[in-house]
Every structure is written in C-alpha cells, then in structure tokens.
Amino acid sequence: MKPKISDVAHAAGVSPTTVSRVLNNRGYISEDTKKKVYKAMDALNYLPNDLARSLYNKxxxxxxxxxxxxxxxxxxxxxxxxxxxxxxxxxxxxxxxxxxxxxxxxxxxxxxxxxxxxxxxxxxxxxxxxxxxxxxxxxxxxxxxxxxxxxxxxSNNYEGGVLATTHLLKSGCKKIIHINGPLDLETPANLRRKAYEDVMKEQDLPVLTYEIKPVLKQEATAKAVATVFDEQQDIDGIFASDDSIALAVIREARERGITVPDSLKVVGYDGSEFVREIAPELTTIQQPIxxxxxxxxxxxxxxxxxxxxxxxxxxxxxxxxxxxxxx
Amino acid sequence: MKPKISDVAHAAGVSPTTVSRVLNNRGYISEDTKKKVYKAMDALNYLPNDLARSLYNKxxxxxxxxxxxxxxxxxxxxxxxxxxxxxxxxxxxxxxxxxxxxxxxxxxxxxxxxxxxxxxxxxxxxxxxxxxxxxxxxxxxxxxxxxxxxxxxxSNNYEGGVLATTHLLKSGCKKIIHINGPLDLETPANLRRKAYEDVMKEQDLPVLTYEIKPVLKQEATAKAVATVFDEQQDIDGIFASDDSIALAVIREARERGITVPDSLKVVGYDGSEFVREIAPELTTIQQPIxxxxxxxxxxxxxxxxxxxxxxxxxxxxxxxxxxxxxx
DNA sequence: CTGAAAGCGCTTACAG
DNA sequence: CTGAAAGCGCTTACAG
Structure with missing residues (x-):
C-alpha cells in the first residue's frame, strides 16, 4: 500500500506530528530530526495525500x-x-x-x-x-x-471592432460588410459589431451586417458567406467576427475568382496561436489570450x-x- | 458554512449513518425516513463533500x-x-x-x-x-x-500512410514527396513515413522524405516547405505528416503559382474537427479521435x-x- | 524542540 | 430498519 504519514514517522522514529511539521515547514524542528524524516520519506517514496490535506484545510x-x-x-x-x-x-x-x-x-x-x-x-x-x-x-x-x-x-471588443473597421477604411475600402457569429445579446463580443456600425455611420457609409444563424456551425458559415456574396456586389471589405468566418470568406472569394486583398480585404477576429500558425496570411484582431x-x-x-x-x-x-x- | 452530513441528520431527526445510507442507497431504509432525509438535504442545499468520500473510499x-x-x-x-x-x-x-x-x-x-x-x-x-x-x-x-x-x-498509422500514398498514386501522381514533422523515433506516428516509403518502393518510385527540424515550429514549417519546392521540381504529390504542414504546402504552392490539385495534390494527416471546419478543402487522413x-x-x-x-x-x-x- | 489527542466530512462493519 | 463507534490520512492547538 501507499505509505502514509505514520509509516514515515515509524521509519524515522518520530511522531506523525513531527513528520507533518517538516512536511509543512512549521514550528521548530531540529536539523537532525528533519534529516531523519526526509530520509524516511525518500526511502518509502512517500507522497502526501492531498485529499486528506484539503479536507482538513478546507x-x-x-x-x-x-x-x-x-x-x-x-x-x-x-x-x-x-x-x-x-x-x-x-x-x-x-x-x-x-x-x-x-x-x-x-x-x-x-x-x-x-x-x-x-x-x-x-x-x-x-x-x-x-x-x-x-x-x-x-x-x-x-x-x-x-x-x-x-x-x-x-478584451476590448469595441476597440477591436474599431481597429478592424478603420483598418479596412484606411486601406481604401468603401463597401464593408460585417459578418457576425450567432448573436448572443449582452455579450461583450457584440461590441465588435456595434463598433463596426458606429464607425461606418460616422463615415456616412452603409451599415451591412450579416448574422449567422446558430445552427450547425460549419455549413451555416459557408452558406451565410455565400449569401453575402450573392446578395452584395462591389464589396471591397469584410470584417468577420471570428477567424473561422474570415477564412470561410477568403475561401469563397477565391472560388469566385475574387482576389484577396486586391479586390477584397478581409479582417478576422481572435488570432489564436493555431490559426496564426495555420493561416499566417490572415489579418485579424488578436485577443491577448x-x-x-x-x-x-x-x-x-x-x-x-x-x-x-x-x-x-x-x-x-x-x-x-x-x-x-x-x- | 457549508452544511455537512450531521447538519442534514439533525434537520431530519436521524443519525449521520442513516443520511449516509440514503445518500449511497445502501442497506434498507424506510420510505418515510428517506423522504425526511431528502427534504432536509433540499432545505439545506446539501451537497456531499467528495474529498471526504474519496479519502475514505480510496x-x-x-x-x-x-x-x-x-x-x-x-x-x-x-x-x-x-x-x-x-x-x-x-x-x-x-x-x-x-x-x-x-x-x-x-x-x-x-x-x-x-x-x-x-x-x-x-x-x-x-x-x-x-x-x-x-x-x-x-x-x-x-x-x-x-x-x-x-x-x-x-490509430493505424501505417494504414494511414498507405491510404494517403496510394490515394496520390491513384490520382496519377508520379513524384510524391513526404514531409515529416520532427521525428520522434519509436513513435507509432513514424509508421506514416514507413508506409509511404514502402508503397513508393513497391512501385519503384523514388522515396523523397523531408523532415522538419524540431525548432520553432511555425517558421520551421514554412521554411522546410519552401526548401522542398526549391529543391524538387515536377512534384505532383505531397503527403504531409500533419495538417498544419499540409496547409503550409498549399499556401506555398499558391504563392508559387502552382495550382492545387491540378498540378499538385496534397494530403494531410489528423483531420481534427477544427481543421475540417476551417479548411474543408483539405484531403486528409482522419484519426478517429x-x-x-x-x-x-x-x-x-x-x-x-x-x-x-x-x-x-x-x-x-x-x-x-x-x-x-x-x- | 516534540508528542497525544481531537477533528476535517465522510462510510462501513457491528450491534441492536 | 437504525445508530454509536472507529477510521480514511492528514493538521493543529495544547501540553510538556
């Protein structure tokens, strides 16, 4: 069986109390006793039971x-x-x-x-x-x-939305679309959308927000993105509310022969390590995870x-x- | 403080033993007592302490x-x-x-x-x-x-390697390269490479294995992939030992104006949900995670x-x- | 500097 | 059908 504190005590010729003390570095213990206890713990390959400790310590x-x-x-x-x-x-x-x-x-x-x-x-x-x-x-x-x-x-989702949108504007985009994941109200993440809309309004540019229905995400995203391209022409910028959506946009654009970034600029959101590795070409708002x-x-x-x-x-x-x- | 079993016992007018019994559904307890105990647990919002249980039960x-x-x-x-x-x-x-x-x-x-x-x-x-x-x-x-x-x-890494390689062969590839992550010997994953090499040899085709050095993965992969394209011409198939590498290959090919899959076919490995979502175009060997x-x-x-x-x-x-x- | 005793919140033989 | 007692492996006042 696993050794317990009393086994160590026995092996070291001291009381369990003393073993506990050296374990927790509490109270005064003579160097000599310490050594004996450590030696016994080593010999027995003793490891304290955290369940018991936690129980007592709450x-x-x-x-x-x-x-x-x-x-x-x-x-x-x-x-x-x-x-x-x-x-x-x-x-x-x-x-x-x-x-x-x-x-x-x-x-x-x-x-x-x-x-x-x-x-x-x-x-x-x-x-x-x-x-x-x-x-x-x-x-x-x-x-x-x-x-x-x-x-x-x-993270400052509003700031992120502003950064993304103004970046697209500065790059010369005139018709910028925002594609949103399934909307979950009262969530800080919705500030991304609000920021986009505020910036666009301020510039007297049309606000064009698309929302992905919260169904089976994968196909829903592809379909939603296709819809955007079907319904809107002359889009030159898309700000997607997460990187999966952004990558779906880039893919769809490629299939339609729209070159990124020449005819269409795309900005994503999140910038996780893995996405950065797998899609370094993606411009995105990176959260400091x-x-x-x-x-x-x-x-x-x-x-x-x-x-x-x-x-x-x-x-x-x-x-x-x-x-x-x-x- | 959090209620404990004795609090419940007190509230229900029974002993802790009895409460424990109804908690664990052990031994015979009258329906009446059971009800009283459940009521008391409810009233006190009692939840057993798993630390104590685990300690006793080992x-x-x-x-x-x-x-x-x-x-x-x-x-x-x-x-x-x-x-x-x-x-x-x-x-x-x-x-x-x-x-x-x-x-x-x-x-x-x-x-x-x-x-x-x-x-x-x-x-x-x-x-x-x-x-x-x-x-x-x-x-x-x-x-x-x-x-x-x-x-x-x-998973059957050898089977995976065979599947990937023969798929490329069946698709008409003649010059197939294998790109490997950092090699870790004695790992089942190396069977992917072995399978590739076996299949190629069997077809009297040249075995061309590249290995990515286990340095900073991200740039290492990009660099290794570039090297492959620099050193080899007329490649028409690449079997990458994981999906990140495969996607890096596709990216590099695109940059060099090599069309996938027309002039170059690429197969990856792993097929995690996320990669399938983010890169549905990728042909890959999917592990049944x-x-x-x-x-x-x-x-x-x-x-x-x-x-x-x-x-x-x-x-x-x-x-x-x-x-x-x-x- | 060190030890015996009680207790953390449970459970399980053992009685009754 | 139910309860008192001991114990899971620790720790900490309290004595000495």
Missing amino acids: RSNIIGVIVPTTSNPFYGELAAKIEHHCAEKGLKVLLCNSLFNVEKERNYWEMLRRNQVDGVIVCTYNRGLIDYDDHHLPIVAFDHYLSKRIPVIS NKMAETAINHLLLQIEGTTQVPNQELVHHVLLRKGTSA | RSNIIGVIVPTTSNPFYGELAAKIEHHCAEKGLKVLLCNSLFNVEKERNYWEMLRRNQVDGVIVCTYNRGLIDYDDHHLPIVAFDHYLSKRIPVIS NKMAETAINHLLLQIEGTTQVPNQELVHHVLLRKGTSA
Missing part, C-alpha cells in the same frame, strides 16, 4: 474551468494558458466542456462544488442558469456577464484569499491588429 | 490527462473527448499541459499522485521520464510506447476496476481518408 487548490469545448483552439488555448498560470501557483485545474449545453453545465457546477474547488473560471453562454449569487464560491466570468456579483474578464488567462486567475485568487471584498468589475484588455496579407 | 474518480497542449486542436479535441466520456461515467479530469517539457511533466506526475487520481492518460514524448513501472497507477498511453507494462492507444478517447478511458477503467490483470496491448484504430479538393 482548501483544495483546485479550480474549475468551464469552457464550451477545448476542440476550438480559442478555448483550447485559453484552457491551456489558465492551466499554465495555475500550475505556476500550485493550483490544479478540473476541466469542464459544457458544449453549450445547459444540462451539462448544471451538472458541472454541482460536480465542482462537491469537489470543493476553491473557485471557478467560466466562459459560458448559459445566463441565469445557476443562482450564482446563491453560493459564495469565488467566480470569474470570461467575456460574459453572469450576475452583478461576478467580475468579468474581456495569455494575459486574459493570467488576469482571470489572479483575480480569482484575490477572491479566494481575499480578506477584502473584491468589487465586481470588468477587466478589459487591449487588443492587437495583427497584419497578414488579407487586408 | 477512490477519487479523478483521472489525470497529460497532453502537450490543448492549444493544438488535435490535443484540444482529444482532451475534450476524453473529458466527455469521463463525465458520462462520473469521472473528473485534471488537465495537464506538459508543453513537451520534461520538468513540467515530472511535476505533473507528482501532483497527480498526491491528488490520488485513479489513473492517467498520457500523450507524452518524454520517454523514460518516469519509472512508470514503479507505482502501480493505472496508465494508458496515447500514441507512444512508454514501457512494456503500459497499453497504448493509437473520439473513438480513441473512448477506448482510452474504457481501457483505463478496466485497469482501475479490473480484478483481472490487464495485458499490455496496443489498441489500434482504423483511419479514414477524408476527401477534400486538395487531392
């Missing part, structure tokens, strides 16, 4: 991370970065892929609470699902407003360890125009 | 998943699918991104053992890192041979619950030629 050092799915590189990267910063701080990550499914998410919340996680980072679309205010579990939301009580981490992940866990830690009441706030990150050759 | 229902990084959609999808099948079986996933870093991985192993995980699924390149045979923790390896004792889940994930956790569960000694075996999955327009 601190599991585990945090729950709920994302739609890590299959999507944006969330995959986000999860990876969150986990990275957690590991650096001695925290562990319980991964939850909600798949936009309310029922699944509800189960995850219960699971996380049963497992005594110290806090959770959630990127969910299921508003009002949980009575977040009910339990005083530290929570940080990603890009979504969940409740008055919960701080949200986001790593920084956002870091802020999220720092802020969560503030709540977890915080003596002070952490105010509900929105932590907004600057966004970057990453120039490829598509615009 | 079963955490947590499994560790070590991947290079979920930023990469192949591993992101793999992690998501593993987590999905775990959730269905009441298991929880502790996520570890090793980033190909031996030191990080070593720490993860220790962390997982401290947390009393029931088993681990590992996709690691760090052979010989851990004395896997040392501890009798159930382990399943993904695509990598770690030790005689550890079963490995893989979901099935592999399912097999992995089923096999792990066999070890965990197994009374019988689970034999070390390789569980090979069939692979699929997914036809796009690139070949």
